[in-house]
């Protein structure tokens with residue numbers, strides 16, 4: 001069999017999910033594969049009854065995850081909100097995997113998403129040959145989730161037009177989807193709910209209507225509080241991703257992550273760590289996810305072009321790519337940071353040299 005590049009969470013973490021189900025006698029909502037407490041353990045990490053280690057998926061405040069899980073047990077849908085790279089999609093996938101064993105019912109919302117991708121479409125050959133019938137109808141992930149009592153994930157909800165978003169109102173409030181062409185409707189099976197994600201930097205693009213907002217409980221996923229927490233998240237994810245890509249992890253990964261994170265955090269917050277120098281921030285978000293991508297790219301480059309040595313010049317090009325989203329403004333911001341801060345900082349000589357050279 002061909003090896004898959006990436007498996008859905010319920011497949012990659014199947015052993016953990018099986019272990020968590022053993023002896024799970026606590027009360028659980030209809031249609032759930034695990035009790036809410038076990039779902040939280042799956043996300044936050046811990047030990048299953050049989051001793052299986054459950055790896056932490058989300059690093060952060062457990063209460064946020066409890067709120068998210070509790071919401072999904074009610075008739076309200078869940079909206080994960082946050083700046084890019086705060087693990088919204090990641091948490092949404094793992095919640096769906098743990099709760100219904102299926103994280104694959106996903107709609108990626110874009111400005112081009114239309115009603116047919118949310119409600120249902122038609123197989124036109126069938127439709128022309130036999131007229132409207134259940135066989136001619138092409139169900140969307142949302143419709144399949146309703147029929148099977150599973151969770152539907154709507155990624156980047158606010159990117160699609162408001163009129164299309166509003167097609168969700170009936171689904172969320174009545175738990176049914178009318179199909180006027182067939183003079184019928186699909187009724188949601190117990191267990192059905194929706195997890196949406198939205199980026200609060202996109203705000204204003206297509207703000208949720210207040211009617212729709214009322215159907216969601218919003219959980220805001222924050223950027224990591226401290227540099228240490230952010231470093232821990234990145235080191236963990238980079239380790240997992242390098243392993244998945246069969247790249248050997250260089251010994252100094254954690255040290256370089258700490259340096260990259262300190263640079264990113266200073267630029268993001270607009271001040272040096274000691275608070276002494278005010279800085280301009282670049283236009284991009286410089287998220288945790290971007291730092292992860294910089295590190296994985298650097299490890300790949302180090303493996304194939306530098307005998308596995310993870311040096312600043314292996315990271316510099318990707319760091320510039322992450323910082324400089326606007327070629328004029330951000331370039332100046334980074335240049336100023338290099339000259340006023342990094343030039344004099346001990347332990348960052350390599351970064352100063354490579355970044356200056358490539359900028």
Ligand SMILES: Nc1ncnc2c1ncn2[C@@H]1O[C@H](COP(=O)(O)OP(=O)(O)O)[C@@H](O)[C@H]1O
Nearest residue numbers: 057058059060084085086087088089090288289
């Ligand atoms: N608090 C966190 N805990 C665990 N992983 C995190 C955290 N923050 C970011 N990540 C990692 O960042 C990466 C990108 O997250 P993603 O879910 O795509 O972000 P978003 O959808 O919010 O833009 C994922 O690999 C995820 O593991």
Ligand SMILES: [Mg+2]
Nearest residue numbers: 088089090197
């Ligand atoms: Mg996302």
